[in-house]
Amino acid sequence: MGKNLVGNHIRKLRFNHDEMTQQQLADKVGVTRQTIVALEKGNYSPSLELAFRIALAFNLPLEEVFFYGDQTKQ
Amino acid sequence: MGKNLVGNHIRKLRFNHDEMTQQQLADKVGVTRQTIVALEKGNYSPSLELAFRIALAFNLPLEEVFFYGDQTKQ
DNA sequence: ACTCGATGTATAGTTTACCTTACATTTAGT
DNA sequence: ACTAAATGTAAGGTAAACTATACATCGAGT
Numbered sequence: 001m002g003k004n005l006v007g008n009h010i011r012k013l014r015f016n017h018d019e020m021t022q023q024q025l026a027d028k029v030g031v032t033r034q035t036i037v038a039l040e041k042g043n044y045s046p047s048l049e050l051a052f053r054i055a056l057a058f059n060l061p062l063e064e065v066f067f068y069g070d071q072t073k074q
Numbered sequence: 075m076g077k078n079l080v081g082n083h084i085r086k087l088r089f090n091h092d093e094m095t096q097q098q099l100a101d102k103v104g105v106t107r108q109t110i111v112a113l114e115k116g117n118y119s120p121s122l123e124l125a126f127r128i129a130l131a132f133n134l135p136l137e138e139v140f141f142y143g144d145q146t147k148q
Numbered sequence: 149a150c151t152c153g154a155t156g157t158a159t160a161g162t163t164t165a166c167c168t169t170a171c172a173t174t175t176a177g178t
Numbered sequence: 179a180c181t182a183a184a185t186g187t188a189a190g191g192t193a194a195a196c197t198a199t200a201c202a203t204c205g206a207g208t
Contacts, residue, residue: 052142068126
């Protein structure tokens with residue numbers, strides 16, 4: 001119940017990005033698949049450093065992948 | 075020795091922002107002064123959530139406060 | 149029917165972000 | 179000279195991010 005205030009579009013972006021799999025994204029940004037799973041599920045939000053690497057993996061600015069202010073909006 | 079790849083402009087921004095003190099910024103974003111000190115010194119990078127709150131405190135997009143890719147550049 | 153890749157879930161362990169407290173140093177004001 | 183605000187530094191503790199391993203489920207091919 002971490003009251004996670006940060007959301008993300010990782011799952012959506014993975015599919016827009018040539019059907020990238022969790023494992024492929026994990027490898028690309030240098031974490032384990034478990035971490036990607038947890039982020040997609042919203043279990044916790046990533047470190048800033050990891051957030052930057054994920055944004056880079058999608059060639060997007062960080063704020064188009066992650067957003068502050070509750071929920072699935074935006 | 076965290077090999078911190080994320081840098082920030084917090085100290086600079088504090089002075090541009092009506093001479094805001096470490097303590098004032100800490101209060102505004104809901105952490106202790108020690109955390110601000112550590113961030114300014116580059117001891118570690120903040121959580122994504124805290125990064126968002128700090129950017130909000132300066133009324134700037136996150137990527138104008140924090141940057142990825144080594145060093146004092148940018 | 150069988151295999152295999154992708155995903156979901158769980159548990160235990162390490163690392164690091166952040167807190168608390170405390171004290172020392174510098175600078176400005178009186 | 180004294181005080182007080184702002185900053186630097188350090189040590190011990192908690193919580194959350196992340197790893198490692200393991201197993202289970204589901205869908206697509208063959």
